[in-house]
Amino acid sequence: MTASASEPTEKSPFEVVGGAPVVARFVGRFYDLMETDPAYAPLRALHAPDLGPMRESLTGFFTGWLGGPRDWFVQRPGMCMMSAHAPIPMNADTARQWTQAMARALADAGVDPEIAARMNEAFERMAEGMAATAAARRVARAAEVAPEGVSG
Numbered sequence: 001m002t003a004s005a006s007e008p009t010e011k012s013p014f015e016v017v018g019g020a021p022v023v024a025r026f027v028g029r030f031y032d033l034m035e036t037d038p039a040y041a042p043l044r045a046l047h048a049p050d051l052g053p054m055r056e057s058l059t060g061f062f063t064g065w066l067g068g069p070r071d072w073f074v075q076r077p078g079m080c081m082m083s084a085h086a087p088i089p090m091n092a093d094t095a096r097q098w099t100q101a102m103a104r105a106l107a108d109a110g111v112d113p114e115i116a117a118r119m120n121e122a123f124e125r126m127a128e129g130m131a132a133t134a135a136a137r138r139v140a141r142a143a144e145v146a147p148e149g150v151s152g
């Protein structure tokens with residue numbers, strides 16, 4: 001089973017986009033946009049005052065998610081993005097702000113357009129699911145105010 005020189009080697013999206021410097025660039029741009037463009041103020045308000053730890057975390061996440069080094073996932077066994085976002089009080093507007101800011105960040109950072117398009121599609125699905133989960137959680141919380149037959 002020796003690989004011949006003519007055999008195409010499958011590159012990960014992480015490698016195709018340009019590796020760590022490009023991931024750092026689009027994540028940095030994403031949070032810069034979030035901090036400076038008033039259109040994303042409601043999204044910014046959901047985050048902690050210091051975005052430094054988030055810049056680092058999202059960079060680690062995308063590095064592994066795109067097929068690069070998986071340290072971020074190894075350090076967080078069983079981490080589920082949907083569950084992690086369930087307590088965040090987002091709605092359809094803030095979810096849209098996230099996907100729009102990320103689409104801009106990918107374009108501004110010069111990410112390969114074909115990969116950026118695939119990423120944007122995935123984010124739209126994830127963001128839609130996250131916003132729906134957050135809404136369902138609000139409904140469940142409201143129902144808990146007057147639970148049937150439960151006291152104390």
Ligand code: HEM
Pocket residue numbers: 043046047048049054057058061081084085088090094095096098099123126127128130131
């Ligand atoms: C749908 C809209 C979204 C909103 C409103 C949102 C909001 C947030 C907020 C408020 C935090 C916590 C930040 C803090 O503590 O300051 C967070 C963490 C995070 N989000 Fe999102 N997010 C969204 C979508 C996404 C998507 C689609 C992804 C991945 C593709 C993602 C990846 C992450 C990661 C990796 C973290 C850090 C988790 C950690 O370090 O424990 N988010 N998000």
